Amino acid sequence: MRLSLPFKSQLPGLAASSRLLFLIVMTLLLVGCAALGNNNTARNAEPKPGLSELAHQAAAQMVANNPDVTRYNPMIAATFVSIDNLSQSSTFGRISSEIMASALAQQGMQVREVKMRDSMFIEETVGELILSRQVQRLSAQHNARSILMGTYAQGQDYLYVSARVVRVGDAMVLGSADFQLPLDNNLRSLLEGQGGW
Structure with missing residues (x-):
């Protein structure tokens, strides 16, 4: 027990x-x-939107904010440049300009194809737009009334892009849009080949 x-x-x-x-x-x-x-x-x-999707959204925003922008046809596109050195661009600057021009064409802009040995630049000084003689000559040659231009800035985690359509006659901004992209290895490789064009 x-x-x-x-x-x-x-x-x-x-x-x-x-x-x-x-x-x-x-x-x-x-x-x-x-x-x-x-x-x-x-x-x-869902993956975050990439350059192409954001450029198309930016183009739609430009036209939505100012539908008259499409009256300033035809348009030519300048290579997007680094905000830190306006005489430099990169693979990113060239492809972003191409994609943005394509997106604006889908929104109703008539885009003239201007292929040169060197990419076309817009020079900027102290925030004021100065259209170079070369751009004015090209605008006259192609009967262009507006120019697509843009800048980009590389941060630690993001790449910031500012695009605008400018009237040739008086350098007035007809439409603008900004967007940012997460800075990944793909973007870094597009930015590596910086150089004047």
Whole structure:
């Protein structure tokens, strides 16, 4: 009898310990499943918009804010330049100008194709727009009434782009839009080949 009493008194303790262990294991399993669920949600999240999508949104915004911008046809496009050195561009500057011109064409702008040995630049000094003689000559040659131009700035985590359509006659900004892109390895590679063009 004396032997059975300690044994019986240990059974409830074992049962309580087992229940506690079971609850701990179940809690850990639920936390693990929730973490897996969050990882799947992150994987299934839509990717952030890229250059092409943002350029098309910017073009639509330009025209929506000033529908008269499309009256200043035809337009020629200048290469986008680095805000830190307006005599430099990059692969990014060239492709962003091309994509933006294409996006504006889809919004109703008549875009004249101007291909030269060197890319076309707009010079800026102290924030004032100065149309170079070359650009004025090209505008006259192609009967252009407006020019697409833009600048970009590289930050730590983002690349900031500012695009605008400028009237040739008096350098007035007809439409503008800004956007930013997360700075990833793809963008860094497009920015690497900086050089005057």
